[in-house]
Amino acid sequence: MSDVTVIKIAIVGVGKIAQDQHVPSIKGNEAFELAATVSSRDGLPGIENHAQLTDLLEKRPDIPAVALCMPPQMRYEAASLAIEAGRHVLLEKPPGATIAEVQDLVERARAKNVSLFATWHSRFAAGVPAARAWLAERMIRHVRITWKEDVRRWHPGQAWIWEPGGLGVFDPGINALSILTEILPEPVHLVQSTLEVPDGRQAPIAASLRFRGPAGLTVEADFDWRQTGPQTWDIEIGTDTGSLSLSKGGAELTIGGRREMTEADVEYAGIYRRFAELIDAREIDVDLAPLIHVADAFMLGRKITVEPFEE
Amino acid sequence: MSDVTVIKIAIVGVGKIAQDQHVPSIKGNEAFELAATVSSRDGLPGIENHAQLTDLLEKRPDIPAVALCMPPQMRYEAASLAIEAGRHVLLEKPPGATIAEVQDLVERARAKNVSLFATWHSRFAAGVPAARAWLAERMIRHVRITWKEDVRRWHPGQAWIWEPGGLGVFDPGINALSILTEILPEPVHLVQSTLEVPDGRQAPIAASLRFRGPAGLTVEADFDWRQTGPQTWDIEIGTDTGSLSLSKGGAELTIGGRREMTEADVEYAGIYRRFAELIDAREIDVDLAPLIHVADAFMLGRKITVEPFEE
Numbered sequence: 127m128s129d130v131t132v133i134k135i136a137i138v139g140v141g142k143i144a145q146d147q148h149v150p151s152i153k154g155n156e157a158f159e160l161a162a163t164v165s166s167r168d169g170l171p172g173i174e175n176h177a178q179l180t181d182l183l184e185k186r187p188d189i190p191a192v193a194l195c196m197p198p199q200m201r202y203e204a205a206s207l208a209i210e211a212g213r214h215v216l217l218e219k220p221p222g223a224t225i226a227e228v229q230d231l232v233e234r235a236r237a238k239n240v241s242l243f244a245t246w247h248s249r250f251a252a253g254v255p256a257a258r259a260w261l262a263e264r265m266i267r268h269v270r271i272t273w274k275e276d277v278r279r280w281h282p283g284q285a286w287i288w289e290p291g292g293l294g295v296f297d298p299g300i301n302a303l304s305i306l307t308e309i310l311p312e313p314v315h316l317v318q319s320t321l322e323v324p325d326g327r328q329a330p331i332a333a334s335l336r337f338r339g340p341a342g343l344t345v346e347a348d349f350d351w352r353q354t355g356p357q358t359w360d361i362e363i364g365t366d367t368g369s370l371s372l373s374k375g376g377a378e379l380t381i382g383g384r385r386e387m388t389e390a391d392v393e394y395a396g397i398y399r400r401f402a403e404l405i406d407a408r409e410i411d412v413d414l415a416p417l418i419h420v421a422d423a424f425m426l427g428r429k430i431t432v433e434p435f436e437e
Numbered sequence: 438m439s440d441v442t443v444i445k446i447a448i449v450g451v452g453k454i455a456q457d458q459h460v461p462s463i464k465g466n467e468a469f470e471l472a473a474t475v476s477s478r479d480g481l482p483g484i485e486n487h488a489q490l491t492d493l494l495e496k497r498p499d500i501p502a503v504a505l506c507m508p509p510q511m512r513y514e515a516a517s518l519a520i521e522a523g524r525h526v527l528l529e530k531p532p533g534a535t536i537a538e539v540q541d542l543v544e545r546a547r548a549k550n551v552s553l554f555a556t557w558h559s560r561f562a563a564g565v566p567a568a569r570a571w572l573a574e575r576m577i578r579h580v581r582i583t584w585k586e587d588v589r590r591w592h593p594g595q596a597w598i599w600e601p602g603g604l605g606v607f608d609p610g611i612n613a614l615s616i617l618t619e620i621l622p623e624p625v626h627l628v629q630s631t632l633e634v635p636d637g638r639q640a641p642i643a644a645s646l647r648f649r650g651p652a653g654l655t656v657e658a659d660f661d662w663r664q665t666g667p668q669t670w671d672i673e674i675g676t677d678t679g680s681l682s683l684s685k686g687g688a689e690l691t692i693g694g695r696r697e698m699t700e701a702d703v704e705y706a707g708i709y710r711r712f713a714e715l716i717d718a719r720e721i722d723v724d725l726a727p728l729i730h731v732a733d734a735f736m737l738g739r740k741i742t743v744e745p746f747e748e
Contacts, residue, residue: 202626224733225536226626226726233624290630290739313544315513315537319601328739415537421732422535428601428639 133405134161134189136182138204139196140170142284143218147247148193151394157402161189179204183211190214191241191405197284199291202227205242209234214241214405216397220300220417221245223291232412241404243397244412246304250396251376252389257363258309260381264365266310269337269345272360273302274353277331278437287329288435294329296420298359299349305361305376306345307415314339316419319427324435331435335423444716445472445500447493449515450507451481453595454529458558459504462705468713472500490515494522501525502552502716508595510602513538516553520545525552525716527708531611531728532556534602543723552715554708555723557615561707562687563700568674569620571692575676577621580648580656583671584613585664588642589748598640599746605640607731609670610660616672616687617656618726625650627730630738635746642746646734 135158137144144163149170152160162174164182169175176182182189191214194204198220205222208215209231221244222228228244235242248254275298277287286292293300307313318336323329331352337345359375368382379386404411446469448455455474460481463471473485475493480486487493493500502525505515509531516533519526520542532555533539539555546553559565586609588598597603604611618624629647634640642663648656670686679693690698715722 223737224627225729226624226733229729230624230626291737293736313537313541315541316535418536418540418732421729421736422537424735424738425604425732426534426602427735 132159133157133191133402134159135191135193136160136162136164136186136189137193137195138164138179138182139194140165140168141195144193144195145170147394148195151398152193154395155398155402158191158398162186179207183207183213191401192216194218197286197292198223199286199289202231205231206234209238209240209242212238212240214243214401216243216245216401219244219246219304220293220297220420221412221414222417225414225417225421228412228414228417232410235410239408241401241408242410242412243401243404244414245397246301246308246413246416247393247397248301248305248376249308250393250400251305251372252392253372253379253387254305254308254376256379256386257370257372257376260370261309261363261365262311264367265341266339266343266363266365268343268364269306269310270362271302271306271345271347272358273299273348274350274358276354276357277351277435283437288327290328292329293420294323294327295331295333295349295351296329296423298351299333299347300416300420301375302347302349302359302361303416303419305372307413307419310339312340313415314343314345316422316426319423321423321427321429322432323429324433325431326434330427331432333423333427337419443470444468444502444713445470446502446504447471447473447475447497447500448504448506449475449490449493450505451476452506455504455506456481458705459506462709463504465706466709466713469502469709473497490518494518494524502527502712505529508597508603509534510597510600513542516542517545520549520551520553523549523551525712527554527556527712530555530557530615531604531608531731532723532725533728536725536728536732539723539725539728543721546721550719552712552719553721553723554712554715555725556708557612557619557724557727558704558708559612559616559687560619561704561711562616562683563703564683564690564698565616565619565687567690567698568681568683568687571681572620572674572676573622575678576652577650577654577674577676579654579675580617580621581673582613582617582656582658583669584610584659585661585669587665587668588662588746594748599638601639603640604731605634605638606642606644606660606662607640607734609662610644610658611727611731612686613658613660613670613672614727614730616683617658618724618730621650623651624726625654625656627733627737630734632734632738632740633743634740635744636742637745641738642743644734644738648730
């Protein structure tokens with residue numbers, strides 16, 4: 127049976143992604159009501175704000191769900207408090223700063239019988255389900271990922287992305303890996319990783335990865351944060367019976383040169399539809415595969431120092 | 438029912454660890470017979486050698502098990518060939534160069550119904566089982582790991598340890614983490630990591646880690662490869678009812694200041710006893726926790742460049 131009560135939800139961390147995506151997606155979904163925010167700085171106009179998550183958890187026991195949108199380095203602490211307080215938790219991507227902490231959250235959520243949703247927004251891009259279905263019946267030969275964007279445009283003033291745990295160019299790159307791991311019928315593993323790190327920074331500004339999979343499948347991925355002008359978020363796949371491409375981050379699907387579908391800005395609507403289902407069923411949806419590939423890329427990475435990055 | 442047939446086994450990669458530990462441990466275990474080696478250079482006196490693993494697999498179908506002792510960067514390729522050929526596989530530590538490739542081996546071993554054993558030799562140190570049992574009944578407050586050794590003494594001429602995938606000081610440090618994850622009743626996760634990387638090298642020569650666990654538990658670990666003179670492999674643990682220490686890599690156990698046990702060089706004998714059990718039961722024993730902590734330490738690591746290392 128579906129729960130017809132509207133689910134009150136609070137957003138924790140009201141930075142760019144919360145304002146651009148989470149607020150409108152929650153407001154556009156009848157299953158949810160945006161009841162409060164948590165931010166140590168300003169909240170949002172017309173919405174109750176708490177300076178601390180502990181305040182919210184204490185004062186608003188009627189809010190059963192939280193969406194955690196702060197930088198990944200602070201996500202574990204907040205998630206474990208919320209789970210301990212019996213709340214359902216949505217995690218922005220990446221779900222944490224380490225693999226082990228996300229595994230730990232899964233155990234805690236299980237013990238408290240609450241939902242935990244590690245979101246990968248790019249998996250909700252319009253072309254992804256059809257790409258997955260088409261690939262399921264084919265022998266995949268080669269995948270080429272090109273994920274190039276302008277860090278100044280997408281991450282203005284976000285110092286945390288260059289700090290340990292901020293992941294650098296893997297912050298967007300993990301979106302490509304989340305699509306890859308969703309649409310391939312069988313897993314791949316990293317065999318080579320080159321990380322370009324600006325002099326004086328901790329995180330890479332570019333990365334070049336090579337994966338292998340079953341039956342000779344190879345995947346090449348190029349991530350770069352130095353692209354000005356048009357932005358590129360493309361995945362091209364060659365199979366035994368034709369080729370497929372996902373472009374615009376998965377919003378456009380082309381098969382055998384023919385455009386199958388184009389639909390922008392559906393990702394976060396899909397995320398909140400899924401979160402409502404998970405809460406209704408008290409289920410956990412945490413796939414660590416994209417984060418594991420990123421950790422592997424750091425562990426196996428050959429580091430090259432490149433020119434300093436000045437914002 | 439136990440299988441009383443002696444299990445023929447081949448060692449692949451006959452470097453230092455194979456000669457120091459695997460050969461005598463196999464010879465000292467009645468369940469096994471060392472039937473061959475694989476090495477592109479020289480084999481061992483009096484033992485049949487094959488230059489390539491594929492030769493061994495083709496020419497000796499009567500050898501059902503292999504122990505893979507080559508550097509981790511080459512382990513996946515060999516393991517997947519051996520599994521594909523229906524052989525039981527023992528992996529030296531670390532089990533691979535990436536987390537994803539080891540997960541993949543587990544799936545392949547399952548599909549072929551062969552045993553796969555990701556060994557963590559330090560878990561077989563004499564004091565570990567008793568430490569685990571003693572800690573299971575206590576509230577653990579603090580763990581301090583000091584793992585300091587002389588890289589020139591233990592890894593002479595091993596260029597691979599400084600290359601991507603060689604893990605640097607985590608090659609010994611992962612032994613400490615394998616004990617930690619074995620003896621703690623609940624998991625911990627990394628919250629801080631500092632990596633000291635020699636100028637011009639890819640892998641850290643020292644690392645300082647901080648973990649957190651349940652109920653305020655903290656773990657501090659210091660790994661250093663620059664220690665000359667006496668070598669230090671110590672784990673000290675404070676609990677609500679007394680303290681415990683494991684020293685000499687787990688060979689010595691002291692509880693409340695009283696020496697409980699000292700026994701050196703039992704690790705690999707324990708590994709081969711376990712491998713015989715796993716083969717008999719067609720079981721898989723792969724715990725990724727130590728490798729996950731290392732990958733997390735690279736992903737979350739703050740890197741500091743230190744003076745060049747010259748062998």
